[in-house]
Amino acid sequence: MFYIGVDLGTSSVKLLLMDGSGKIEKIVSREYPIAFPHPGWSEQSPQDWWKETKAGICELTEGFDKSQVAGISFGGQMHGLVILDKEDQVIRPAILWNDGRTQKQTDYLNNSVGKDKLSAYTANIAFAGFTAPKILWVKENEPENFQRIAKIMLPKDYIAYCLTGVHSSDYSDASGMLLMDVKNKCWSRKMMEICDVKEEQLPKLYESYEITGTLKPEVAEELGLPKACIVTAGAGDNAAAAVGTGTVGNEKCNISLGTSGTIFISSNDFCVDKFNALHAFAHADGHYHLMGCMLSAASCNKWWMDEIIRTKDYGAEQKGIEKLGENHVFFLPYLMGERSPHNNPNARGTFTGLTMDSTREDMTQAVLEGVAFAIRDSLEVARAQGLHIERATICGGGAKSPLWKKMIANILNIKVDVIKSEEGPALGGAMLAAVACGEYKSVEEAAKAIVKVVDTVEPDMELVEKYEKKYRTFAEIYPALKPVFDKIAEA
Missing domain, CATH: 3.30.420.40 (ATPase, nucleotide binding domain)
Known part of the structure; x- marks a missing residue:
């Protein structure tokens, strides 16, 4: 069987095809633009991610038996804000992890709400790149867009939604939103109140190796993949890279x-x-x-x-x-x-x-x-x-x-x-898909079998x-x- 790892990066999406033994069969990369509408701002079109991911999957699987593709999973750029309306249409371009517009909102969270409270609610304090300050920025500066929000998503989770029709996220990526109670692995009610967000606007949370759905019939047909191909929650880029190493x-x-x-x-x-x-x-x-x-x-x-x-x-x-x-x-x-x-x-x-x-x-x-x-x-x-x-x-x-x-x-x-x-998040994503499909009993077992040390520097x-x-x-x-x-x- 084959497993696809999708690394949704800031400048490009990198896709990797791995067999059940961990052998990397093929790697492709597709670029997309970044917009800088104001100094310090950084935005991308989620539709560009989806377009290039689809094209990348087709290119990746060309020449292989597509019926043997059993699973897809992800590593992805963290913290980005993707907002959808009640028709699941993208409301505005995604605000990226390296966008610096939210210093005012970050200061409010750290100084007015307080770092001690943030740490108690989420195990972390606010950074300008995190998702919660971005939500507050939209509320303050684009109130009409804020009122239209039906779903709040992270970048890779938008791709997962496009593949499956399921609104999902994983605990590792959601940890970087400043909306999740990391210790108890659930959405923080206190942070939802602070950000004026309802739980139904947030995706369901999964472990990274858990199955969130299968391909939508029309997507399976377009990509030439089996309808039974599973999709797992995946992970934030650093956690996915950790799996890959x-x-x-x-x-x-x-x-x-x-x-x-x-x-x-x-x-x-x-x-x-x-x-x-x-x-x-x-x-x-x-x-x-x-x-x-x-x-x-x-x-x-x-x-x-x-x-x-x-x-x-x-x-x-x-x-x-x-x-x-x-x-x-x-x-x-x-x-x-x-x-x-x-x-x-x-x-x-x-x-x-x-x-x-x-x-x-x-x-x-x-x-x-x-x-x-x-x-x-x-x-x-x-x-x-x-x-x-x-x-x-x-x-x-x-x-x-x-x-x-x-x-x-x-x-x-x-x-x-x-x-x-050193394929990092893409390899980690493919490994998570293999675990979800039962190729390995656990992420740790997959890592022991697939990741090989070739040299050691001793102190x-x-x-x-x-x-x-x-x-x-x-x-x-x-x-x-x-x-x-x-x-x-x-x-």
Whole structure:
């Protein structure tokens, strides 16, 4: 049997065809536009997602026995607001996760409602990208559209609706709406009251691997797929990527060094830190996870290489870096402000410790180390909750650097596993579909069978000790400079 994973991203939809053993048979990608109607705004047409997903499924299955496609599931961009009227027609373009228009509503939730209450209701505090502030923005700025809302959906859930006719969502993606009681896995009545939302306007919630429906007859005919092809709830992109990297089960970890950076830690038990420094979300394996998200990770190195020292030969710049754990230059990687664990949009990037004998290599090394130190900041929050992390898988563009992986292993004092496939959310989606169809008994069983480790970077205890001292110094820099960042923002 075959299983389709749909990764509904911000710039394109990526589709993956996997057989029952986990072999990836084919991958296709279809792009769609993003609109920026005002500075800081970011919108997309849900109809574009559906159009390109349909075309992508047809392209993906061409040349294969379509009757053998047993299931479809998803990973998808989180937090986006899709609103439908009583005829299930899209009311306005979707407001995306990276849209910045809701600062007023975010401040209202955090400061007037209060972070303590938000955390008690949802296990999280408000961020401008979350869905609840977007709902409040529509209510305040587009009251006529707000009055027409019959259903509130997330991006991937709109595609699931188009396939099945069922309004559904999963716990992992819904965790990022600031409307769900994450601990108890249900919609929060308090948050519905705050946002003036009724429960019938929200989709039914499922575990990521649960079946929500089968293909509508007309959709099955158009796509050439069996009417019995099942659709499962799927997951938010980070949770789906975690499934695709084998980050399921208790105290498993994945680090992503992409444009932004994440550290994703799975847990059998619900937990939330008292400062809400990390997101506390439900996981696609039926349990929970903590996630730290830094806004600039590999993009810090790209900025340093492309814009400052003006070279594309990233490998050559790293060849001269040999004295690990001995650098006196420190770099704060907050080029776009910071999310986890500081939650401070005013934070800025800095070099600290420069002297007349500081070299180009020292500064390049500081950039790489600064990102690793910042990831450790989030790991320390998780460790304070009693989680014991001994190893992590690693993915993303930055993971191609042997030097960076070595730094991560020694700065975090964990084993770093490199996996064979880095298809992330699309593979995770296909795996969830396979679980739903009974190919595997659980998400954890699927991960053990499909995700293969091809290399491991071990920490060196001598380097670990050196980096421990350096990290303690790094950890003092941001608190010392925070008042300065606030003054810069006010200027």
